[in-house]
Amino acid sequence: MESFIQQVINGLQLGMVYALIALGYTMVYGTIGLINFAHGDVFMIGAFVGCLGYSSWGLPWPVAIIVSMAVCAALGVTIERIAYRPLRYAPKIAALISAIGVSFFLEYGSSLKFVFGPDYHVVQRPFKNITWHLGVVTITNIQVVIMLTVLIFLLFLLFLVFRTKIGAAMRTVSFDHDAARLMGVDVDKTISFTFAIGSALAAVGGVLYAIAYPQIYPFMGIMPGLKAFTAAVLGGIGQIPGAVLGSLIMGQVETMTAAYISSQLRDAIAFAILILVLLIRPSGILGRSQQEKI
Amino acid sequence: MRFNRWVAIFVLVIFSAAILLAGCGQKQAATTTGDNVIKIGLIAPLSGDVKTFGESVKNGVDLAVSELKDGKVGNFKIEIIPGDDRNDSKEATNVATKLITEDKVSAIIGAVTSKCSIPVSALAQQYKVVMISPTSTAEKVTVDDSGKRKDYVFRVCFIDPFQGTVAAKFALNELKAKTAAILYDQGNDYTVGLSEVFKKDFEAGGGKIVAFESYTNQDTDFSAILSKIAPKNPDILYLPDYYQKVSLIAKQARDKGIKAVFLGGDGWDSPSIDQAAMNGGYFTNHYSVEDPRPQVQDWVKKYQAKFGKRPDSFATLGYEAAQVLFKAIETTNSGDPTKLRDAIQNMSIEAVTAKISFDKNGNPVKPLAIIQYKDNKQVFVKKMTP
Incomplete structure (x- = not known):
C-alpha cells in the first residue's frame, strides 16, 4: 500500500511536468487550430536559458526563470510571425509541415557548436534537494515546487481566459477569425499573445524538468513534447483543464505500468490507452464534440 | 519580375559558396595524395x-x-x-x-x-x-x-561476458553481496549483454537477483522502477550503462533512499560522470592509471x-x-x-x-581492473581475471 502511494506521487510529478507543456499545446490549438510541433523545442530552449541563467550567468534562480520565460515568449511570437502567420489561410497541412520544419530548425540549430552544442550537460540544482520521509513514502521539495507551479499556472490561465478582456478576445478568435475581426478584436495581436503565454509556460516547464531530471541536451524536448501532446489530446485538445487532466492520467499510466506490469511496456500501454480513448471519445475526455461550421 | 531577380541572386550566392567550399576541399586533398x-x-x-x-x-x-x-x-x-x-x-x-x-x-x-x-x-x-x-x-x-x-x-x-563475469565474481567474493538489482537499457546491446551475463553468473554463484528492470534510451524518469526496488533493499545496484544515464539513475536512486552499492562497467569511465552521485561505486575497467x-x-x-x-x-x-x-x-x-x-x-x-x-x-x-569512485576521484582496487 505504501509503495502504491509512493508510485502515485511519482506519477503525479511526471504528470505535472507534462501538464506545463500540454497547456501550451492546447492553448495554441484552441485559438488557431494548429498543432504547434515546435512547442517541445521551445521547452528545450527554456530549459537551456534558465539553467545557463542560474549556473553560468550567475542570476538568482527565480530571475533566471523569468528571463527564460521572456526569451521563450519572444521566441514563440517570432515563430508564429515568421512560420505560421503567412500560412494562416493556407490548408492546415501546410502550417503543420511548417511547424515540423521549425522544430527541426530549433533542434539542429541549438546543436551547433556556437549555440548550445550537441552535448549533454549535467545541471546543478539551484536549491538543495530536501527529502521528507512520511512513513515509507518519500516526497522531495522539487516535487512540491513542481506541483505548486502547475496549480498556480492552471488557475492563472483559467482566470486569464475566462475573466479578462484578452481572454474574451482569445475565445472569440477561437470561434471565428472573421467574426472576431468584425467585433473589433485584433486577431493578429491576440494570436501573438497566445503564443507568448504558451511559450512562457513551456519555459517554466523546461526549467522545472531540468531541475527534476538534471540533464539537458538539444533533443530533450522531443519525447516530453510528444507525451504532452498526447496528454492534451487525451484530455480534449483546446480545453485547458483537459490538458492538465490528460497529463495527470498519462503520468499515472506510465508510472503504474512501469511499476506493476513491466517497464518495457510503459510507452506501449500509455499510447494504447490514448488510442482506446480516442476510439470511444474522439474529442478527448473533456472535449466538446465538434460541429462543422456552415 | 523583381521577385525573380532576387531568387536568381540567391541561387548565384548559393552556387558560388558551394564552388568555394568544393575548391577548399580539393586543395586539402591535393596535398596528401601521393x-x-x-x-x-x-x-x-x-x-x-x-x-x-x-x-x-x-x-x-x-x-x-x-x-x-x-x-x-x-x-x-x-x-x-x-x-x-x-x-x-x-x-x-x-x-x-x-x-x-x-x-x-x-x-x-x-x-x-x-x-x-x-x-x-x-x-x-x-x-x-x-x-x-x-x-x-x-x-x-x-x-x-x-x-x-x-x-x-x-x-x-x-568483451562483455568477461566484464559481467568479473563484476559478478567481485560482487560475490569481495563485496560479499547476497542480493542485487539490475537496471539496463533494453535498446543497447552493450548494457543488455552485461546485464544478462552478470545475472547468470551472480545467480550461479549463489546470489539472488531481486529486480531485473529495463528502460529505454529516451527515459529520464526512473522513479517508478526505483521505488519498486527500494523496499527490496538490494546489496548491489548493477548499472551497466554509459556515464550520462548512470549519473541520472544514481541521483534518483539516492533520492528514493536506495542504499545499495553501485556497480557498473567501463561506460562509467568519464570525467563527465556525476562523481558525487556515484560515490562509493565500483566499476570494471580496461586498466587503471595507478597500475x-x-x-x-x-x-x-x-x-x-x-x-x-x-x-x-x-x-x-x-x-x-x-x-x-x-x-x-x-x-x-x-x-x-x-x-x-x-x-x-x-x-x-x-x-x-x-x-x-x-x-x-x-x-x-x-586481465581487467576494478576501480572505485571515492571522494570525487578514481581509486584502483585490483586486477582480476574470470
Missing part, C-alpha cells in the same frame, strides 16, 4: 551524449601518430581521417561508407561504442578493410549473428605532458589500437588490408596495458 600514403579512418563519437569517449580515443590515436618518425611507418606516411558518428549507428554507417568508398582507407580504427561498431564491422568485412575497434565490448562486433568470425575485424578491449606496470606509468606521463590530464581507458585503448595497426604496417611494409589482417592475427605485442595477442575471434587476451 603513392606512399596509407589512409586510416577513425570513427568515434566526437559530439553527442558520449563525446568524451570519442575525444579520448582520438587523443590516444593522435599521440601514437605524433610519436612516429616524420609521420611515417616504414615507407608509408600515415594519414588519419577522422569521422564523427555522434554515437548514432546510422551516422556511423554513413561515415564508414564514406571512408571506405570515397577516401579509400586501408584500415579503420573505431567505432567506439558497440552499437556503432556492429554495423561498421559488417561494412569493413564486406569491403575487406581492416577494422580495429578500440573499445567496443559487444561480442557481435567480431562475429556475425551465426557466430561466424568477421576475419577483418579485431578489437583491443575485453604499477612500467609501460602504464610511462604512458600516463606521456599523455599528461601532451594533454594536461590523466588518460582514461578510451585514450589508452585508442593508443593501443594504433600501436597494433602500426606494427602490422611495419612488419608487412604494406597497406594491403589482407596482409595487415594476417599480420594482426599472428601478432604478439607488448602494448600499454598488457602483452596482447589475439584469439580466434579477434579478441585480445588480458
Whole structure:
C-alpha cells in the first residue's frame, strides 16, 4: 500500500511536468487550430536559458526563470510571425509541415557548436534537494515546487481566459477569425499573445524538468513534447483543464505500468490507452464534440 | 519580375559558396595524395551524449601518430581521417561508407561504442578493410549473428561476458553481496549483454537477483522502477550503462533512499560522470592509471605532458589500437588490408596495458581492473581475471 502511494506521487510529478507543456499545446490549438510541433523545442530552449541563467550567468534562480520565460515568449511570437502567420489561410497541412520544419530548425540549430552544442550537460540544482520521509513514502521539495507551479499556472490561465478582456478576445478568435475581426478584436495581436503565454509556460516547464531530471541536451524536448501532446489530446485538445487532466492520467499510466506490469511496456500501454480513448471519445475526455461550421 | 531577380541572386550566392567550399576541399586533398600514403579512418563519437569517449580515443590515436618518425611507418606516411558518428549507428554507417568508398582507407580504427561498431564491422568485412575497434565490448562486433568470425575485424578491449563475469565474481567474493538489482537499457546491446551475463553468473554463484528492470534510451524518469526496488533493499545496484544515464539513475536512486552499492562497467569511465552521485561505486575497467606496470606509468606521463590530464581507458585503448595497426604496417611494409589482417592475427605485442595477442575471434587476451569512485576521484582496487 505504501509503495502504491509512493508510485502515485511519482506519477503525479511526471504528470505535472507534462501538464506545463500540454497547456501550451492546447492553448495554441484552441485559438488557431494548429498543432504547434515546435512547442517541445521551445521547452528545450527554456530549459537551456534558465539553467545557463542560474549556473553560468550567475542570476538568482527565480530571475533566471523569468528571463527564460521572456526569451521563450519572444521566441514563440517570432515563430508564429515568421512560420505560421503567412500560412494562416493556407490548408492546415501546410502550417503543420511548417511547424515540423521549425522544430527541426530549433533542434539542429541549438546543436551547433556556437549555440548550445550537441552535448549533454549535467545541471546543478539551484536549491538543495530536501527529502521528507512520511512513513515509507518519500516526497522531495522539487516535487512540491513542481506541483505548486502547475496549480498556480492552471488557475492563472483559467482566470486569464475566462475573466479578462484578452481572454474574451482569445475565445472569440477561437470561434471565428472573421467574426472576431468584425467585433473589433485584433486577431493578429491576440494570436501573438497566445503564443507568448504558451511559450512562457513551456519555459517554466523546461526549467522545472531540468531541475527534476538534471540533464539537458538539444533533443530533450522531443519525447516530453510528444507525451504532452498526447496528454492534451487525451484530455480534449483546446480545453485547458483537459490538458492538465490528460497529463495527470498519462503520468499515472506510465508510472503504474512501469511499476506493476513491466517497464518495457510503459510507452506501449500509455499510447494504447490514448488510442482506446480516442476510439470511444474522439474529442478527448473533456472535449466538446465538434460541429462543422456552415 | 523583381521577385525573380532576387531568387536568381540567391541561387548565384548559393552556387558560388558551394564552388568555394568544393575548391577548399580539393586543395586539402591535393596535398596528401601521393603513392606512399596509407589512409586510416577513425570513427568515434566526437559530439553527442558520449563525446568524451570519442575525444579520448582520438587523443590516444593522435599521440601514437605524433610519436612516429616524420609521420611515417616504414615507407608509408600515415594519414588519419577522422569521422564523427555522434554515437548514432546510422551516422556511423554513413561515415564508414564514406571512408571506405570515397577516401579509400586501408584500415579503420573505431567505432567506439558497440552499437556503432556492429554495423561498421559488417561494412569493413564486406569491403575487406581492416577494422580495429578500440573499445567496443559487444561480442557481435567480431562475429556475425551465426557466430561466424568477421576475419577483418579485431578489437583491443575485453568483451562483455568477461566484464559481467568479473563484476559478478567481485560482487560475490569481495563485496560479499547476497542480493542485487539490475537496471539496463533494453535498446543497447552493450548494457543488455552485461546485464544478462552478470545475472547468470551472480545467480550461479549463489546470489539472488531481486529486480531485473529495463528502460529505454529516451527515459529520464526512473522513479517508478526505483521505488519498486527500494523496499527490496538490494546489496548491489548493477548499472551497466554509459556515464550520462548512470549519473541520472544514481541521483534518483539516492533520492528514493536506495542504499545499495553501485556497480557498473567501463561506460562509467568519464570525467563527465556525476562523481558525487556515484560515490562509493565500483566499476570494471580496461586498466587503471595507478597500475604499477612500467609501460602504464610511462604512458600516463606521456599523455599528461601532451594533454594536461590523466588518460582514461578510451585514450589508452585508442593508443593501443594504433600501436597494433602500426606494427602490422611495419612488419608487412604494406597497406594491403589482407596482409595487415594476417599480420594482426599472428601478432604478439607488448602494448600499454598488457602483452596482447589475439584469439580466434579477434579478441585480445588480458586481465581487467576494478576501480572505485571515492571522494570525487578514481581509486584502483585490483586486477582480476574470470
